[in-house]
Structure formats: structure tokens, C-alpha cells
Amino acid sequence: MIDLLIRSLSLTLLLGLLGCGSGNPGALPAGPDLGPYSDLDQPENYTGATLYAYMNGGAEVILQKGFSRLTVRRYARGTDELIAELFEMKDSRAAALLYGGMRRPEAEAELIPGCVGSITPAEVLLAKGRYFLLCRNEDPMAADGAAVRDLASRIAERLPGEGTDNPTRN
Amino acid sequence: MIADPAKTLRLTRRDLFRVGIGAGGALAAGLSSSCAWSPAPCREVAPNPFTQGGRPLLVAVQGEDLDAMLQAGIEALGGLDRLLSFGHEAVFRANYVARQPYPVTTAPEFIAAVGRELKTCGFRRRTLFDSHGSALLTASAPDAIMRGLGVHEHLEKEGIEVVTRDFLDAGEFRPVRNAAWRISSPVGLHRMLHEAAVVISLPVVKRHGAARFTCALKMHFGSVAMSDRIITHQKGMRGDSEFLDERLVNFADAVKPQLNIVDARAILTRSGPTLSAGGRVVRDVNRIILCGDMVATDAYCARLMAEHDETFSLDMVERQLKIAGALKIGTADLDAVRIVEIKL
Numbered sequence: 477m478i479d480l481l482i483r484s485l486s487l488t489l490l491l492g493l494l495g496c497g498s499g500n501p502g503a504l505p506a507g508p509d510l511g512p513y514s515d516l517d518q519p520e521n522y523t524g525a526t527l528y529a530y531m532n533g534g535a536e537v538i539l540q541k542g543f544s545r546l547t548v549r550r551y552a553r554g555t556d557e558l559i560a561e562l563f564e565m566k567d568s569r570a571a572a573l574l575y576g577g578m579r580r581p582e583a584e585a586e587l588i589p590g591c592v593g594s595i596t597p598a599e600v601l602l603a604k605g606r607y608f609l610l611c612r613n614e615d616p617m618a619a620d621g622a623a624v625r626d627l628a629s630r631i632a633e634r635l636p637g638e639g640t641d642n643p644t645r646n
Numbered sequence: 647m648i649a650d651p652a653k654t655l656r657l658t659r660r661d662l663f664r665v666g667i668g669a670g671g672a673l674a675a676g677l678s679s680s681c682a683w684s685p686a687p688c689r690e691v692a693p694n695p696f697t698q699g700g701r702p703l704l705v706a707v708q709g710e711d712l713d714a715m716l717q718a719g720i721e722a723l724g725g726l727d728r729l730l731s732f733g734h735e736a737v738f739r740a741n742y743v744a745r746q747p748y749p750v751t752t753a754p755e756f757i758a759a760v761g762r763e764l765k766t767c768g769f770r771r772r773t774l775f776d777s778h779g780s781a782l783l784t785a786s787a788p789d790a791i792m793r794g795l796g797v798h799e800h801l802e803k804e805g806i807e808v809v810t811r812d813f814l815d816a817g818e819f820r821p822v823r824n825a826a827w828r829i830s831s832p833v834g835l836h837r838m839l840h841e842a843a844v845v846i847s848l849p850v851v852k853r854h855g856a857a858r859f860t861c862a863l864k865m866h867f868g869s870v871a872m873s874d875r876i877i878t879h880q881k882g883m884r885g886d887s888e889f890l891d892e893r894l895v896n897f898a899d900a901v902k903p904q905l906n907i908v909d910a911r912a913i914l915t916r917s918g919p920t921l922s923a924g925g926r927v928v929r930d931v932n933r934i935i936l937c938g939d940m941v942a943t944d945a946y947c948a949r950l951m952a953e954h955d956e957t958f959s960l961d962m963v964e965r966q967l968k969i970a971g972a973l974k975i976g977t978a979d980l981d982a983v984r985i986v987e988i989k990l
Contacts, residue, residue, distance in 0.1 A: 517794075528879060529786055532743045533855040534923025536883045561922055578917070578924035599921070616747060616927045617912075 503607065503635060504549045504562050510630045516550040516557060537577070538563065542570035544606075550614075556623040557614040560631055565606050572640050575603035578610075587625070588632050591639025597621035600628035605637015685821040685832035688900045689840050694976075695728040695904065696938035701984040702977065704937040704946055709990030712759050712911070712934075719907075719936045722986050726767045729904055733843025735771040736764055738806075739865060739903065740848045742776050744920040745794040749850045749912040749927060754800035756909045757848060761806045764846075773807040775838050776868060780814040788812050811836060813872040822900050826973055829892050834871030835900045847903040847940070851947050852914035853925060856882030856890055858962035859951060860919050862906045862943040863970060866897040888965070895969045898940055902975065906943045908935040915955035928954045941967055941976030942983045949980075 507513035520530070523545050527535040530546065538546075544564045551558045565571040578601055579594035587593035593602035598618045600611045611628040618624070632639070696703045705722040707715040720726055729736070738760070740752035747753070761772045774797070779786040788810040792798060798808050811818050819834030839845060847865055854860040856879065867875050874897070882890035910933040917924040931954065937943045948963045967978035977983065 528876065530744070531922050532919055533857060533860075533879060533882075534918060534920050534925075536855040536879075537917065537923050539883065580926075598927075610922065612921060614747065616750070616921060617929060 503564075504547045504560055504631065505634065507549075507551045510551070510627070513551040513553050513558075513627065516552050520548040522546040522548070538574065541574045541577075542566035551627060553623050553627070556618075558624055558627050559612050559614055560627060561610040561612075562631070563608040563610070565608060568603070568606050568637055571603040571606050571608045574608045575601060575640055588629050588639070591632055593628060593632075595621065595625060595628075598624065600624055602628065602632055603640040604632055604635040607635050607637065609635065685823040686840070688822045688824050689835070689842075689845075689902050691902045691904055692732065694938035695731075696723050696936075698724075698984040701982060702937065702939040702942050703984045703986065704935065704939070704942050704980075705986045705988065706933055706935045706946065707988045707990065708933050709988075710932055711990065712756065713762075714990055715934050716759050716763055716907075718988050718990060719934055720763055722988060723936050726764060726769075726905075729844050729846075730768055732904065734769055735842075736769050736773070736844040736846055737839065737842040738772065738774045738846050738848055739839070739869060739901070740774060740776065741850050741860075741865060741868065741919075742778050742791045742795075742797075743868070744922070745791045746921055747795060748909070749852065749914050750918075750920050750925070751791070751795060752848050752850055753909060754795065754797045757797075757806065758800055758804045760846065760848065760907055761801070761804050765805070769844075771807070772805070773809055774801060775809045775811075775836070777811045777813045777818070777836055778868060779810070780812050780872075782812075782814065809838065811838070813875075816871070819871040824896070824899055824973070827892070827896050827899070829889070829896060833874045833893075833896055833900050836869055836871075839869050839901055845901060845903040847901075847906045849906060849908050849943075849947075850914070851908060851910045851931075851951060853916055853918035853951070853955065853958060855918070855923060856887060857894060857966075859944075859948055859958070859966075861908060861947045862937075862940040863898040863966060864894055866901045867894070869901045870897050891966045892969055894966055895973060895975065898970065899973055899975050903940070905936070905938050906940055908933075908943060908947055910935060910947060910950055913951060913954060915951065916957055937983075939976035939983070941970045941978050942980065943976075944970075945978040945980055946983075946985070 507515040522530050542565050547562045549560050583594050583596050584592050585595050593600050598613045598616050602609050611624050613624045705719045707719040709715040742751050764772050779788040779790050820837045820840050821832040822835045823832035849861045849865045852860045857864050878893040910931050912929045913931050914925040915928050916926045951958050971978055
């Protein structure tokens with residue numbers, strides 16, 4: 477009986493996970509469409525039911541703030557390996573709240589006209605419309621932020637909606 | 647339960663997820679009491695072999711040369727040959743929660759360095775075990791995270807075997823239980839760990855969403871069946887942090903590694919357990935911690951986190967450590983621990 481229950485739960489998880497994996501990349505374009513980037517892997521998609529599989533215990537923070545879906549793509553530019561995580565939230569306020577909770581106030585600057593981002597050498601965060609974008613260098617100790625900043629800019633320009641220029645405090 | 651897959655597919659995914667959690671809830675409610683079947687005992691191990699004057703020994707080494715730090719730490723511990731009395735084959739547990747490099751996950755060079763020390767002292771076989779995916783999905787294959795991080799290439803050069811297993815395969819997990827647990831239901835412990843003669847845990851030091859902190863105790867979420875992990879995290883998400891803390895300790899109790907070697911050269915602060923949740927890497931902490939007591943290890947490493955993360959406080963782990971102490975897994979009272987701090 478225990479075995480049957482475990483298999484039932486496993487089937488449920490499987491069917492949920494079938495909603496993720498490679499497929500529609502959402503608003504994250506392929507590397508060549510962005511310019512000097514190549515794709516390192518297939519895009520990944522996650523919903524509320526499967527976000528735990530990607531983020532483990534960090535999923536709670538995101539889910540509590542009105543999460544809809546996550547698209548993940550990995551890019552290469554020269555020797556840099558970069559990752560973009562695009563969180564689609566229920567509305568622009570939810571995206572701004574998520575950004576407000578994760579940003580580094582001391583690292584904020586305008587990334588593209590009308591859109592402020594939290595910009596460090598290894599990571600760029602921003603909110604635009606109902607989207608929260610997190611671009612990272614796969615090396616969390618990277619010292620040169622040019623590549624991750626460029627990637628975030630190119631993606632942000634394509635996102636619909638208004639940028640966050642006065643982030644909501646969490 | 648779900649007997650007709652065709653009917654199942656006409657339900658929405660939200661309905662299926664609720665059914666799954668309902669099934670899991672029944673499991674967590676203690677079905678063993680209504681069945682003739684009995685779970686096995688947790689992994690049985692001898693008392694902590696790394697003691698001094700009757701007290702658990704914790705060695706913390708500060709430095710920049712990993713091999714030198716490890717050698718100094720092992721020497722202060724009294725040598726790894728104390729583990730040989732249990733067997734000549736060791737299984738490593740490391741942290742592969744996501745495809746993100748150290749300090750989100752255990753650095754392959756750290757495992758390799760520990761592996762070399764074990765080989766030197768006489769271990770014939772060293773195996774890294776993990777269960778963090780399913781063969782049913784390319785994006786979540788059992789070895790996807792490790793392959794993405796280059797773990798296999800790094801370790802196979804050192805003669806360390808890498809074994810990954812499907813977290814959805816019920817046949818791989820053995821239900822175990824300790825009668826002293828306050829939660830009556832068993833947990834599914836991977837049989838490779840249940841049967842291992844020597845288990846060495848290689849945690850990293852990070853913040854965590856619902857659990858607030860992850861190091862030696864929380865590591866063992868990765869040692870149990872996915873259903874147990876999901877149920878526990880679901881309860882945490884609904885605000886039942888007491889259940890999460892109890893279960894976290896139960897998972898650790900099920901494994902009871904004989905040695906914990908923590909790589910705290912860098913730590914993940916403010917949020918976790920991945921960078922995707924807003925965590926920040928703090929470099930130049932430059933410590934490794936070696937201890938046969940998981941609870942003392944977490945008590946010490948929690949202090950390290952508090953030094954580097956102004957948003958963390960020791961009361962965030964107090965309940966977990968108290969539960970672990972009550973189960974006699976170890977001691978959080980660092981005054982009762984023989985602490986040796988070495989600076990290279």
C-alpha cells in the first residue's frame with residue numbers, strides 16, 4: 477500500500493514535471509537572436525507546481541509573491557557562461573515586490589532607459605512589466621560584469637511593460 | 647488512487663497536484679500503523695569515533711590551501727583510520743540541489759581532495775552518491791546537475807565512483823523509522839546509504855527559505871525519497887515550520903554519517919539554497935570544519951553564518967538543534983564540545 481501511494485505521488489509529480497522541460501521558450505530568445513550569444517542547452521520552463529524541482533527551498537519566496545511561470549536559458553559569449561531566469565509574475569506589482577526583496581540598494585543603476593537594475597559583477601536583477609529577470613554569470617565569483625550586464629540589457633529591451641525606477645520595498 | 651491514467655489526463659495539473667499531495671499526506675499520517683508491514687530501523691552506526699576526553703571533537707581550520715587545510719584538520723581529528731574499523735568502502739554525500747557552482751553545491755575539487763585523503767589512509771573504494779533527478783525527464787535526469795557541473799570528469803580521474811539514482815523510483819528507497827520520532831510515519835532512505843559501512847557528509851553552508859539555514863542536518867533532504875522532500879517543503883510553505891524542523895532532523899537521523907567535513911571557504915548568505923532566491927556569496931571565509939557530530943557541526947557553522955549575514959540569527963536554528971539533541975543525534979552545546987581551531 478505504501479508502494480502504491482509512493483507511485484501515485486510519483487505519477488503526479490511526473491505529470492506536473494511534464495509541464496516543464498524544453499519547449500516554448502517564452503520571452504527569452506535564443507542566443508543568436510540576441511546577438512553575440514550561443515545557446516548552451518535547451519530552455520527550461522517551470523510552473524508553480526514544478527518550481528521546487530528547479531529552486532528547491534527557495535521556491536517559497538517566489539511562490540508567495542504571485543508567481544506564474546519561470547523560463548531558464550543558458551548562453552555562452554566568448555568564455556563566459558551565463559544564465560537568464562525570467563520569472564513571469566501575476567502583475568507588475570508582484571514583479572516589483574520580488575525585485576524589491578532581492579535587489580542590492582547600493583548596486584542600483586539604470587540598466588536601460590527607464591529601467592533600474594541591481595547590478596553586480598556576477599548578477600543583474602530587474603523588474604519590467606510583470607517580469608522579473610535575473611541574469612547571472614555561472615561563476616558566482618566572476619569579477620568582470622560586462623557580459624552579464626550586456627545580456628540583461630538585451631533581454632530587458634525586449635520585455636513588455638514599464639521598468640522599475642522606484643522599487644517597492646518588500 | 648489514480649487507477650485510470652486516461653481519466654487522470656483530463657484533470658488539470660492543479661487537480662493532479664492536489665491528489666498527489668493528498669496521497670502524500672496519507673503517507674505522512676502514518677499508514678504503517680494500519681498495515682502489517684513494518685519499516686526498518688534507521689541506519690545503525692557506532693558512537694562518534696572522533697572524541698577527545700569524552701567530548702565530541704570539532705576541528706576548524708582556517709587557511710587558503712585546501713589540501714594543507716584538510717591534512718591539518720584530519721591530523722587534529724586523530725586521523726581517518728578510525729573509520730576503517732567500520733569498513734573499507736566510503737560513500738560521500740554532497741549537496742547538488744541545483745546546477746549552480748560552489749558554494750551553492752559542493753565543489754568537485756573538495757570531494758576529490760577528501761577522496762585522496764581516504765585513499766591514503768587505506769580506503770579501497772570511494773563513491774559519491776546522489777539522487778536529485780529522474781530518468782523520465784531530460785531536464786531533470788538523475789545525473790543532470792552533476793554532469794552540468796563537471797563532477798563526473800573531476801572525480802573519475804581520482805578513481806571516485808559517481809552513482810546517481812532516480813528520486814522517483816520507489817524501489818530504491820527503504821522505509822525507515824525511529825520510534826522516538828514525534829512524527830509517526832517512516833521516511834524513505836536510499837538503500838545505498840542504509841547499507842553503507844561508512845558515510846561521509848560534505849556539506850556547504852547556506853541560508854535556506856523555509857528552513858532558514860542548511861548545513862550538516864539539512865543535507866539529508868537529498869538522502870530521502872522525493873515524496874518525503876516535497877511533503878515536508880509543502881508544509882513549510884504553508885507555515886508549518888515545526889513539521890519541517892522535525893522532519894529535517896528525522897532525515898538526518900535516518901542517515902547518521904560518521905563524519906562531516908564542511909567546505910566553508912565561501913558561504914551563501916541572506917537567502918538560499920540557490921542563487922535564484924536572492925542569495926549572496928561571501929568569499930574569503932576560508933574555513934573547513936571536521937566533526938563526527940552533525941549537531942555540533944551545525945551549531946558551529948550557524949555561528950559562522952551569523953558573523954557574515956546580518957539577517958541571520960542563531961534562534962533560527964534553535965528548534966532544529968533542540969530536536970536533534972533530544973533524539974541524541976549529537977549536541978548543540980558547544981561548551982560540551984572540544985573545539986580545536988587552527989590557522990594556517
